[in-house]
Amino acid sequence: MTHAIEKLILREAQLLDAGKLDDWLALYTEDATYWLPIDETVDPLKESSIIFDNHIRLAMRVEQIMRQARVAQQPPSQTLRMISNVDVQESTDETATVNYALLMTEVRSGDWRQNGLGQTRFFPGHCTVKARNVNGDWKICQKTIVLLNRHQPIVGMSFII
Secondary structure, three states: OOOOOHHHHHHHHHHHHOHHHHHEEEOOEEEEEEEEEEEOOOOOOOOOOOOOOOEHHHHHHHHHHOOOOOOOOOOEEEEEEEEEEEEEEEEOOOOEEEEEEEEEEEEEOOOOOHHHHHHHHEEEEEEEEEEEEEOOOOEEEEEEEOOOOOOOOOOOOOOOO
């Protein structure tokens, strides 16, 4: 039987690939954190990260991508997220933790103003999601994505991974 948190991470991937970022943001709790570390063993409040956002910063990203004219996303990137090796680590009626593998593919049409014109890029990583039951709906309260290429230059990440 598919656990509710598995359905949550699959729904998240579908919403991101469809560009439904307002609906995607609604999957997160108000106290959520979203972390792409360079070094996953350090405290993100004390060391640099690729991204370390709270809910307010995630909402700002959504606003910028969805409603502001950003050259980097005109036209928008086309993305496809593949999720595998889903492993529910802990689960109660109120909280759950799941680890899984992610391979995100980004296709950039773009024009002369954009870095990455005509490129297909791959972002493989290991993810951990902690979720909690909020009034009968599972919501993400913490997400960590450890990219395999995190120690290499990552240029023009103007989308939500």
